[in-house]
Amino acid sequence: MYVRLFSAVWLLLCAGLAIIAWGFQAPFAYDPVGPRAYPLLLLALMSAGSLWLLFKPGVLQQQLHLPSAKRAVLCVLTLLAYVLTFEALGFVLSTALATFAMGLLFTGRLLPCAISGVLMGVLLYGLFDLVLDVPLPLGLFEAFVES
Structure with a gap:
């Protein structure tokens, strides 16, 4: 139960942070990928892990x-x-x-x-x-x- 609750809250936090990260704009071009690529990639990976824990929490409890x-x-x-x-x-x-x-x-x-x-x-x-x-x-x- 706690694993699902944690993963649901974490998924909501990732969604909120993704909305914030989507608005990242650099005042000048200091690198070719821009400032939003790295945070969005990390948030996508964390969201995928959170979704996995939301639907399969027993796997974590068995392996921990x-x-x-x-x-x-x-x-x-x-x-x-x-x-x-x-x-x-x-x-x-x-x-x-x-x-x-x-x-x-x-x-x-x-x-x-x-x-x-x-x-x-x-x-x-x-x-x-x-x-x-x-x-x-x-x-x-x-x-x-x-x-």
């Missing part, structure tokens, strides 16, 4: 056990740390650390998680900055880059 719940809480804390360190450390370093931590959370080995974290940070920065022309914070690396 303590190690999974602990891993989910650590995952949320990792993402929170990612958000809080994004500007101070910069995109590359914060993405590398978050990817490394998430890999370890999902039973990855130390060296492959470290390598994939560094690759993810560097390659995604190159993709966003060079290909998509989306400016991202450099954080600690700003002192090494001359504009």
Whole structure:
């Protein structure tokens, strides 16, 4: 019962936020996709998950056990740390650390998680900055880059 209630409320919140996000307009074109694409994509994914829980709440109750719940809480804390360190450390370093931590959370080995974290940070920065022309914070690396 609580799962259905939560998912119904969450679905309503997603609908309200989608209405707000639809009106996002940038005063100048700072990236090719605009400011509304990312929030609308996230809201669509959350709405799909909410609909799934609304119609099949028993699946979640059967699969939820303590190690999974602990891993989910650590995952949320990792993402929170990612958000809080994004500007101070910069995109590359914060993405590398978050990817490394998430890999370890999902039973990855130390060296492959470290390598994939560094690759993810560097390659995604190159993709966003060079290909998509989306400016991202450099954080600690700003002192090494001359504009």
